[in-house]
Amino acid sequence: MPDEAPFVLVGEALVDIVIPVEGEPTDAPGGSPLNVAVGLSRLGIDSLLVTELGDDDYGRLVHDHVTGSGVRLHEGSVVSGHRTSTATAHLDEHNAATYDFDLSWTLGPRTLPRPARGLHVGSIGASLRPGRDAVVDLLDQAVDAGVFVTYDPNARPVFLPPAPQAWEDLNEVAAHADLVKMSDEDVHAFAPASTPAEVAGHLLDNGRTRLVVVTHGGTAAEAFTRAGSVTVPSPRVEVVDTVGAGDSFMAALIAVTIDWGLDLNRSRVEALLAAAHTVAGITCSRRGADPPTRSELPPGWPAG
Numbered sequence: 001m002p003d004e005a006p007f008v009l010v011g012e013a014l015v016d017i018v019i020p021v022e023g024e025p026t027d028a029p030g031g032s033p034l035n036v037a038v039g040l041s042r043l044g045i046d047s048l049l050v051t052e053l054g055d056d057d058y059g060r061l062v063h064d065h066v067t068g069s070g071v072r073l074h075e076g077s078v079v080s081g082h083r084t085s086t087a088t089a090h091l092d093e094h095n096a097a098t099y100d101f102d103l104s105w106t107l108g109p110r111t112l113p114r115p116a117r118g119l120h121v122g123s124i125g126a127s128l129r130p131g132r133d134a135v136v137d138l139l140d141q142a143v144d145a146g147v148f149v150t151y152d153p154n155a156r157p158v159f160l161p162p163a164p165q166a167w168e169d170l171n172e173v174a175a176h177a178d179l180v181k182m183s184d185e186d187v188h189a190f191a192p193a194s195t196p197a198e199v200a201g202h203l204l205d206n207g208r209t210r211l212v213v214v215t216h217g218g219t220a221a222e223a224f225t226r227a228g229s230v231t232v233p234s235p236r237v238e239v240v241d242t243v244g245a246g247d248s249f250m251a252a253l254i255a256v257t258i259d260w261g262l263d264l265n266r267s268r269v270e271a272l273l274a275a276a277h278t279v280a281g282i283t284c285s286r287r288g289a290d291p292p293t294r295s296e297l298p299p300g301w302p303a304g
Helices: 032-042 057-068 131-145 163-174 184-190 196-204 245-260 266-284
Strands: 007-010 014-019 026-030 047-050 085-091 097-102 118-122 149-152 179-183 211-216 220-225 228-233
Touching (some): 007 032, 007 131, 026 032, 026 057, 032 047, 032 057, 032 118, 032 245, 118 245, 131 149, 131 163, 149 245, 179 184, 179 196, 179 245, 184 196, 184 211, 196 211, 196 220, 211 266, 220 266, 228 266, 245 266
Parallel strands (some): 007 047, 007 118, 014 085, 118 149, 149 179, 179 211
Antiparallel strands (some): 085 097, 220 228
16 A cells, blocks of 8 residues: 655656676666665655656656556656656676766756655756756755655766865755765765765754765665764675666665664664665666565565
């Protein structure tokens, strides 16, 4: 049964054109907020995606993918005459992805559904103008309504403004968020002279953010609260590719904190990171951004 109030996700939806070192390219729906929405829905959370799609073949591919995973599209997300965006993912010999984009983001004003269980923003949708303005307005609406807010900057340097503006933009969005998840690459993109601990400390000082999680590729994840920090190593996984792994990690963080809240002791924070590692690890074990359903997770997930 879907929840009475949906968890709202806003940002880009596109088609990933995946080019492996060997073999034929494949087309698959993607975009960080879309991937998080699919991951959340597969974990049993009613999810509503606010995005921009064209009424073209790629748009229909994305539509069928998200609705097939139980995600609802917000009214107005399919735009007549709009071209659905694409991201070409080039996999290296270690199956890690780098991207080229053909993308626009012109989202206009939207009203946050009431009630909403939460709001997630991130990646290109939270950084690229002019659509970014509508995202910030939704964040203001969420804060005014007392809604739980999460943020993953998921930096795409080609879409970032010059460094000082990018850092200012990051702080503006993060100031709305209860939970911020970053990768170590995000930290370097937005604050190249700072450590993850320094960036996390800065974000935790803004008065609203209560948990900052920094992932370190396939090695570990750190969680920072005002009480201290916790590091949990990543489990060993036979990696097929890393496409969507960070988004699966984010979806798991949201799903668990919806249940547990953010008043977490050290053991609960460790369990939270372990739960997110499990979900991301399954995604890494198969091709593309294909997060697991709740039934594919170990019995009792999340343990803690």
